[in-house]
Amino acid sequence: xxxxxRDNDEKRTEGPRTVAGTPRPFTVTHRKVLAIAVPMTLAFxxxxxxxxxxxxxxxxxxxxxxxxxxxxxxxxxxxxxxxFNFLRTATTGLVAQAIGRGDAGEEQxxxxxxxxxxxxxxxxxxxxxxxxxxxxxxAMDPGAGVFEAMAxxxxxRLLSAPAxxxxxxxxxxxxxxxxxxxxxxxxxxxxxxxxxxxxxxxxHLGWGITGVAFGTVVGEVAGTVCGFACVVxxxxxxxxxxxxxxxxxxxxxxxxxxNRDIMIRSFALLGAFAFFTRTGAQFGATTLAANxxxxxxxxxxxxxxxGFATAAEQMVGRAIGANYRPAFDRAIRxxxxxxxxxxxxxxxxxxxxxxxxxxxxxTAPEVRAAAIAYLPWAALTPIAGVLAxxxxxxxxxxxxxxxxxxxxxxSLGLFLAATLVSVPVLGNHGLWLFFNxxxxxxxxxxxxxxxxxxxxxxxxx
Numbered sequence: 001x002x003x004x005x006r007d008n009d010e011k012r013t014e015g016p017r018t019v020a021g022t023p024r025p026f027t028v029t030h031r032k033v034l035a036i037a038v039p040m041t042l043a044f045x046x047x048x049x050x051x052x053x054x055x056x057x058x059x060x061x062x063x064x065x066x067x068x069x070x071x072x073x074x075x076x077x078x079x080x081x082x083x084f085n086f087l088r089t090a091t092t093g094l095v096a097q098a099i100g101r102g103d104a105g106e107e108q109x110x111x112x113x114x115x116x117x118x119x120x121x122x123x124x125x126x127x128x129x130x131x132x133x134x135x136x137x138x139a140m141d142p143g144a145g146v147f148e149a150m151a152x153x154x155x156x157r158l159l160s161a162p163a164x165x166x167x168x169x170x171x172x173x174x175x176x177x178x179x180x181x182x183x184x185x186x187x188x189x190x191x192x193x194x195x196x197x198x199x200x201x202x203x204h205l206g207w208g209i210t211g212v213a214f215g216t217v218v219g220e221v222a223g224t225v226c227g228f229a230c231v232v233x234x235x236x237x238x239x240x241x242x243x244x245x246x247x248x249x250x251x252x253x254x255x256x257x258x259n260r261d262i263m264i265r266s267f268a269l270l271g272a273f274a275f276f277t278r279t280g281a282q283f284g285a286t287t288l289a290a291n292x293x294x295x296x297x298x299x300x301x302x303x304x305x306x307g308f309a310t311a312a313e314q315m316v317g318r319a320i321g322a323n324y325r326p327a328f329d330r331a332i333r334x335x336x337x338x339x340x341x342x343x344x345x346x347x348x349x350x351x352x353x354x355x356x357x358x359x360x361x362x363t364a365p366e367v368r369a370a371a372i373a374y375l376p377w378a379a380l381t382p383i384a385g386v387l388a389x390x391x392x393x394x395x396x397x398x399x400x401x402x403x404x405x406x407x408x409x410x411s412l413g414l415f416l417a418a419t420l421v422s423v424p425v426l427g428n429h430g431l432w433l434f435f436n437x438x439x440x441x442x443x444x445x446x447x448x449x450x451x452x453x454x455x456x457x458x459x460x461x
Contacts, residue, residue: 024102024322028330032178033311033338039184040175041307053195054212057202066209068142069149076136076150077157080125082270086262087118087168088175090255092310093317093399095176100321104239107176111231112246113255114169122162129158149209156213160220167220170227177234178314186227194219254399261401265408272412272438279423279431287428290370293358294378301346301382302389308339309393316397325458332450336390343382350379377432384436387443395446398457403449411441 058070091114098107125132133151142150167190174183197218201211245251273295280291315331350357354375358368395404415438422430 023324024100025324026318026322026327028315028319028327028334030334030338033308033315033331033334036175036178036180036311036314037307037335037338039180039307040310041304043180043184043187044303044306054198054215057198057212058209060203065143065145066149068146069151069153070209070212072136072140072142072146073150073153073157075140076132076154079270080132081164082266083263084118084121084165084168085266086259087114087121087165088172089262089313089396090114090258090399090401091169091172092176092313093258093397094255095173096178096314096317096397097321097399099177100318100324103321104236105241105245106251108235108239109241109246109248109251110176110255111169111173112241113252114172115166116246117255117259118165118169119162122165125158125161125165129155132158153209153213156210157216160217163217163220163224166224167227170224170231173231174227175310175314176317178318179234180310182230186223186230189226190219190223192219193222258399258401261405262396265401265405268405268408268412272415272435275416275419276431276435279419280428283428286364286366286370289364289367290374291428291431293367293371294374297346297350297354297378298381298385301343301385304342304346305339305382305386305389308335308342309389309396311335312390312393313397316394317399318397320398320457323458325454328454328458332390332394335393336387339386339390340383343386346382347379351376354379374428374432377429377436380436381439385439385443387447388439389443391443391446391450394450398453400449400453403446403453407445407449408442411438411445414438414441 054070054074058066091110094110095107098104098110133154136154137147137150140150167186171183171186174180174186194215196215198212198215201207201214202209203211205211207214276295277288277291281288312331312335315335316328319325319328319331355372358371358375392404395401415434418434418437419431422434426433
């Protein structure tokens with residue numbers, strides 16, 4: 001059961017809004033965890049598929065500058081949009097906590113605050129598009145022909161920035177309510193329509209990279225319209241918050257504080273990947289290419305692990321709001337159990353079949369040899385990183401964003417220091433070794449804080 005019917009059923013069975021300190025028991029089962037995790041895993045997998053289609057459409061033009069412009073533009077927009085991913089994560093945690101408390105008014109208010117921030121930030125991005133293109137071109141230095149293609153792609157894509165960021169808030173609200181099937185349908189709509197329109201505009205009409213960009217705009221806008229209708233349809237009119245409640249300074253301040261911490265955490269993670277790539281480049285083009293191929297193992301595993309992290313976000317947030325420690329503990333246990341199981345399976349699959357996969361991804365003999373040499377390190381990354389993914393979900397759901405930020409910075413600092421010392425001695429093996437250590441440290445440091453934070457959050461447990 002999904003959507004409004006399930007939301008209403010939960011409210012009927014769980015009673016009125018929580019009195020401060022009064023637990024609101026609910027059960028966390030394998031089925032409930034999987035009901036959130038599996039749809040979201042499928043939803044996350046639709047995004048790289050859409051990217052592959054876009055590349056394929058532009059690739060049919062046979063123009064190298066167009067392919068390069070798409071690649072450079074995608075990197076610039078990924079960095080820009082990832083900066084605002086907090087609109088999804090913070091909304092998920094706060095909505096889930098409101099659900100746990102039975103506070104339908106605050107649940108709606110969180111959505112309206114996030115949506116307002118998304119629309120304002122999106123409008124600023126549209127107005128700042130010339131600056132984004134200029135800075136992106138300066139940072140990437142792609143060359144004249146590639147720059148022109150990139151500028152076309154980015155300028156069109158940014159027209160949908162308000163819709164794109166609004167979709168973050170919409171997705172956060174759906175996930176906060178545990179409506180993962182609706183979230184999956186929304187992602188399929190956005191990416192599926194993007195693919196169809198990109199093929200039609202880009203190939204059938206011959207618009208090339210312009211058509212691909214407009215395909216994304218159409219998908220984002222359609223997703224916003226349908227997603228907004230889906231979220232608002234689930235709201236109770238009797239619990240509609242007033243404008244004063246939506247604009248409450250303390251609530252907005254809390255949301256912005258969460259956003260700030262999650263943004264810093266995200267930038268630090270991007271910095272770790274950038275440092276990994278830059279350090280690998282010092283060993284030459286062959287090692288750089290091998291590392292780039294192998295990192296895809298981690299990114300693929302990330303789609304599975306993000307699904308269970310999302311389940312942890314919703315269940316933990318709801319448990320915090322409901323002041324119910326047993327659900328909190330079980331949500332962590334089940335999400336982590338499933339995460340480790342899938343991470344181990346992914347590691348085994350890539351250890352066994354990694355060689356053939358590498359041979360499919362590159363025809364260069366020297367790159368194949370290098371990638372196979374470092375394959376065991378890459379296959380280990382899902383296991384090393386599983387706790388980091390799951391704990392991110394726990395801390396987002398609990399809205400303990402400051403701890404996420406601090407432990408990320410601590411782990412990043414140790415990773416940078418260890419790599420600078422070890423790489424001159426161990427080479428690329430040392431880089432991969434401490435990349436795995438970095439992933440593990442993030443998870444272990446957050447896990448070490450859970451018991452203490454939980455004791456403060458559930459003082460009567």
